[in-house]
Amino acid sequence: MGAAYDGRVTVSLDDLPLRDDLRGLRPYGAPQAPLPVALNVNENTHPVPESVASDILDDIAVALRDVNRYPDREFTTLREGFAAYLGHNLQAENIWAGNGSNEVLQHILQAFAGPGRTAFGFGPTYSMYPLLTQGTGARWISGVRDSDYSLTADDAAAQVRAADADVIILCAPNNPTGTPLGLDVVEAVYEAARGIVIVDEAYQEFAPRESPSALTLLPGRPRLAISRTMSKAFAFAGARVGYLAADPAFIDALRLVRLPYHLSALTQAAAVAALRNAPTMLSMVDEIVEQRDRISATLEALGYTPHESWSNFVLFGGVTDPAATWRALYDRGVLIRDVGIPGHLRVTAGTEAETTAFLDALASIGSAA
Template identity: 65%
Template sequence: MNERLERLSNLPLRDNLKGLAPYGAPQIDVPIQLNVNENTHPLPAEVLEAIGIEVAVAATGLNRYPDREFTELRTRLAGYLGHGLTAENIWAGNGSNEVLQQILQAFGGPGRTVMGFPPTYSMYPLLASGTDTTYVAGIREADFQLSAAEAARQVREVGPDIVFLCSPNNPTGTALRLDVVEAVYAAGMASNTVVIVDEAYAEFAHNGTASALTLLPGRERLIVSRTMSKAFALAGARLGYLAAAPEVTDALRLVRLPYHLSAVTQATANAALKHVGALLANVEAIKGQRDRIVDELTRMGLKPASSDSNFVFFGGLKDPQAIWSGLLEAGVIIRDVGIPGHLRVTAGTEPETTAFLTRLEELLASGL
């Protein structure tokens, strides 16, 4: 590896990419994988069958380019989101990371800044580097919360071109109040700031948690991004999307690669969107296991954050690395997010959750 790094350093790499490491959680083949917030429930049989049929139909035309505007998919996504949205408000890409990258390609770049509020999704600064956009780290409160007044103050002070607001936030799992989004948007008026609300985990939020989709009317610089990777259990299909004013989707057409969504990807997503009920049936079960984890970790004397996502961020650990290693030895992998005293675990199936909780309690009882 050192030789590879040395050879890499000999290439004429852009200065802002030198010394960076690629994004990625450890890929370790263990029986229970609760480290990357996947939906661990398999796809329902009826959805698998529907995807197979639609992909087979798409395969008959693979000698031709796919629908460049993915019109059917945008129409179906708009119908799923509701809120009066139409296909003109929708854009999609190969995972929400590509969608976010396209936003930075259109509105970021050299001489421009994007602001995030860590701890938050660790891809944000990497997307900034990849598009040569300067990343500015805002500051959260000691409990990792973000108030409307403080977020707005920092945005006014920095005047960024783009702001990332992650809700529910990754890795903490907590949803933002809509007043935070409203305050940040208003604070960015003077700098013409584009505000992105990343709602990758929105379907897992507690009942009554409002979506930033409700704020879109009249806010042409507001973008709400979503994904089919989590609640829809389609991480392997790579389909992310956003809702915004039609002029935003027009801007992204200027930077997208031609025919960037394959016919197979479009067919898979369209088939899934015809079976929303079956796919989302597991969401309530996942939320139940998430709340179970919060309750059990509290009973064990740990400090889990209230979660609106499909994972739980928890603190109160004396030696997180030892806990992580002890779980791995038992065939359970969770995520070390690099925050002292904390770890993060995905809410899996009931047996997976039981295995995690049982082993964790054993490790704590041993004095770790």
């Protein structure tokens, strides 16, 4: 009989037979700290409205009665709800979902990338794209943006042709910069690419209402997928629900790699109830946009350089010492994000009170040099 394990670490990661392509990598991680004002991971800091929370709890209570059984593997009701929410004549067969949009993207990479293949995106962009790519055994290729982080159709298409990647990921609006992406760029990239093109619209609800979604480009483009999330506009980050729209054949490819019953019955019930209350859930978007624009205007008045943002956050430059500014804000109870872009920091647009706390704290540090 062996001795009981005492919990002590006896080896390092380097001592384990890890895949060679994973050695030296770091897992995704944003600082988590119990500060009064946390504006670092682009959450919707508004709580779910009480009436909606009660409705969601009612649906979860019903789902619990059958939790001894596996959930609907095809999450049919939820897919119908997403199709109705997105519009554009989409049907349930056009929809896929997962435990957060990261899992949805992982499914795509598992199906269309993998060992010996490549994925491409324009940096700086969402830091999970390379990690997801490498996790599936594929190689990440980073393109470049203009100095204002924008992309033109001609330049984007030229870079895509040169990279010749199996999967192209376009973040629109882009994270961490907030930069909008024109549909002409998406069209040009699709024509230049031989593989899959993903448009990650995690922040689409915060864009101007008259701005068209890449969903309008889906007809006749079977290699195109539009990814969304409930984490941001729906204030559902803790529920972990992401989804996409694509050609039904594209959806069939994702079934080949998903785990059985990957969306729990409780997740499905909560998401269906949230979608049923979409107008109420989305009523906070206008307030978030108002605070985002307030942040940009005040940052400029303080001497910083806020970049155009169609998201729920603002990237701002002109920060002489980002690490020192980040720490000074931290010491004042405000957590924002250093995304690794020299001279820049990023802040999420929170409630009016949280925004005020951030702006007051930043002003107390002193204006930008």
